[in-house]
Amino acid sequence: xxxxxxxxxxxxxxxxxxxxxxxxxxxxxxxxxxxxxxxxxxxxxxxxxxxxxxxxxxxxxxxxxxxxxxxxxxxxxxxxxxxxxxxxxxxxxxxxxxxxxxxxxxxxxxxxxxxxxxxxxxxxxxxxxxxxxxxxxxxxxxxxxxxxxxxxxxxxxxxxxxxxxxxxxxxxxxxxxxxxxxxxxxxxxxxxxxxxxxxxxxxxxxxxxxxxxxxxxxxxxxxxxxxxxxxxxxxxxxxxxxxxxxxxxxxxxxxxxxxxxxxxxxxxxxxxxxxxxxxxxxxxxxxxxxxxxxxxxxxxxxxxxxxxxx
Amino acid sequence: xxxxxxxxxxxxxxxxxxxxxxxxxxxxxxxxxxxxxxxxxxxxxxxxxxxxxxxxxxxxxxxxxxxxxxxxxxxxxxxxxxxxxxxxxxxxxxxxxxxxxxxxxxxxxxxxxxxxxxxxxxxxxxxxxxxxxxxxxxxxxxxxxxxxxxxxxxxxxxxxxxxxxxxxxxxxxxxxxxxxxxxxxxxxxxxxxxxxxxxxxxxxxxxxxxxxxxxxxxxxxxxxxxxxxxxxxxxxxxxxxxxxxxxxxxxxxxxxxxxxxxxxxxxxxxxxxxxxxxxxxxxxxxxxxxxxxxxxxxxx
Numbered sequence: 001x002x003x004x005x006x007x008x009x010x011x012x013x014x015x016x017x018x019x020x021x022x023x024x025x026x027x028x029x030x031x032x033x034x035x036x037x038x039x040x041x042x043x044x045x046x047x048x049x050x051x052x053x054x055x056x057x058x059x060x061x062x063x064x065x066x067x068x069x070x071x072x073x074x075x076x077x078x079x080x081x082x083x084x085x086x087x088x089x090x091x092x093x094x095x096x097x098x099x100x101x102x103x104x105x106x107x108x109x110x111x112x113x114x115x116x117x118x119x120x121x122x123x124x125x126x127x128x129x130x131x132x133x134x135x136x137x138x139x140x141x142x143x144x145x146x147x148x149x150x151x152x153x154x155x156x157x158x159x160x161x162x163x164x165x166x167x168x169x170x171x172x173x174x175x176x177x178x179x180x181x182x183x184x185x186x187x188x189x190x191x192x193x194x195x196x197x198x199x200x201x202x203x204x205x206x207x208x209x210x211x212x213x214x215x216x217x218x219x220x221x222x223x224x225x226x227x228x229x230x231x232x233x234x235x236x237x238x239x240x241x242x243x244x245x246x247x248x249x250x251x252x253x254x255x256x257x258x259x260x261x262x263x264x265x266x267x268x269x270x271x272x273x274x275x276x277x278x279x280x281x282x283x284x285x286x287x288x289x290x291x292x293x294x295x296x297x298x299x300x301x302x303x304x305x306x307x308x309x310x
Numbered sequence: 311x312x313x314x315x316x317x318x319x320x321x322x323x324x325x326x327x328x329x330x331x332x333x334x335x336x337x338x339x340x341x342x343x344x345x346x347x348x349x350x351x352x353x354x355x356x357x358x359x360x361x362x363x364x365x366x367x368x369x370x371x372x373x374x375x376x377x378x379x380x381x382x383x384x385x386x387x388x389x390x391x392x393x394x395x396x397x398x399x400x401x402x403x404x405x406x407x408x409x410x411x412x413x414x415x416x417x418x419x420x421x422x423x424x425x426x427x428x429x430x431x432x433x434x435x436x437x438x439x440x441x442x443x444x445x446x447x448x449x450x451x452x453x454x455x456x457x458x459x460x461x462x463x464x465x466x467x468x469x470x471x472x473x474x475x476x477x478x479x480x481x482x483x484x485x486x487x488x489x490x491x492x493x494x495x496x497x498x499x500x501x502x503x504x505x506x507x508x509x510x511x512x513x514x515x516x517x518x519x520x521x522x523x524x525x526x527x528x529x530x531x532x533x534x535x536x537x538x539x540x541x542x543x544x545x546x547x548x549x550x551x552x553x554x555x556x557x558x559x560x561x562x563x564x565x566x567x568x569x570x571x572x573x574x575x576x577x578x579x580x581x582x583x584x585x586x587x588x589x590x591x592x593x594x595x596x597x598x599x600x601x602x603x604x605x606x607x608x609x610x
Contacts, residue, residue, distance in 0.1 A: 032431075108353075127350045140539075249545075287450075287452065
């Protein structure tokens, strides 16, 4: 993926030979040299494990009770696609990602950023600080805070009781909703910051001109604001989607995937399989599926980022 | 980027304008302001309540899971966790792990950002898109092979290898941000230095870095905050309890051997654990209006 970048322009005019090319080539190489440490680290610690991930996924590697590792072909994937818990994990992952990132963080972040443009400065800075505070809090602490919040005897039920609304034991009845809301609480700041910066660059004249022409709030948003910040939306969606797909600590701290797997997303199930049951081969096969899901989401967003789409 | 007039909703605009009536623009604006403030206050409260719990619980006697004014204030929770084993060693471990990792990320990202920002190449765009994709690479997905690799190479449970790995995982985001910040430094200044015969590394050190130090600080602090909260990587790669950072050692409060969950101590520990990153973030946003610098650097 990255190795050839140091020798930039390898195919440039390959037929031309002679002295003139050599200094240019070595200059290009020297120019790319500062990339080398980054490329090495990325290859060893990120690309390497991905390759290993692919390899292990086709073996029956286990960490205990077995000395040799055999190539087993597609057996792990066949096992996965016959495994109800695996389907459940994919479903939970998609629900979690769509609910908490694509809908929750993304829209709430945009709404907050837009309201900030209307609100008074004091409200803006206090609410902004609170949202960011939730984001700066370490993942595990956030997990415990929200565990306490959603518990049967926690703050949410107290608030609901105060408002005379029905209460329930959220972590048992709908754990995936609880962890999704927790992820919205924790991650919205990122979208809010991205959209605040993006909205500040939407030219005022443009929205004002549209308002003059009688465009309503919704029309102005849909036809003026949104097209202008389109690239920020795509970048933001890509980053938060990928981030949310790999959330582990938050769910682990709140529910450990339970009860009865009702919040077991792929990262949790992978962890249980590979590092608690020591089935490395099967676990990496599932991790590979997670990578593929991430890549599919990215492809969709990258289309929106293509320069020619401007 | 630019919106042409043709994209504006011209058709039907007249009818909308025709139906507009009633209050003047100014009072509509004032009403909008009040409504925006109200909605924001409600959102702010929703973000505040879980945070409030940690504060009230940390100073309360006895166990509670809801936000309530403590009947008896106590400092015992803080005093109980402020020991070497419970608090100071995990914080120090976290400092070594995350400080070292941040150093790796920032230095390597600065080096990598320079050619990406300054030179043209056909490979640049694919490389940058790869970086962007890797930014969100589900680290949880590759931790299993990383664990297997570290076990085979005898790197498991070693502070330095975990540090370098942490640095590498933060690298894509670091490079991406750093490159965008570096793009903001005009290249003309360097061209003068180049014609004077300065090497690119010399111009990077003497011209580019001094001009983009706010960007470097933003990347440094964000990398550190990200690592400080990272639970999964040290949870998998480090085993010896004496090496665990605070993000993992916090689990001991859930140890059944200590007689159930100690919520008061957990809350007090959490506050100690959050202080470094809260201070760093405050410093950054005060001095650099960092949040907006980050947002600006993230545009596609």
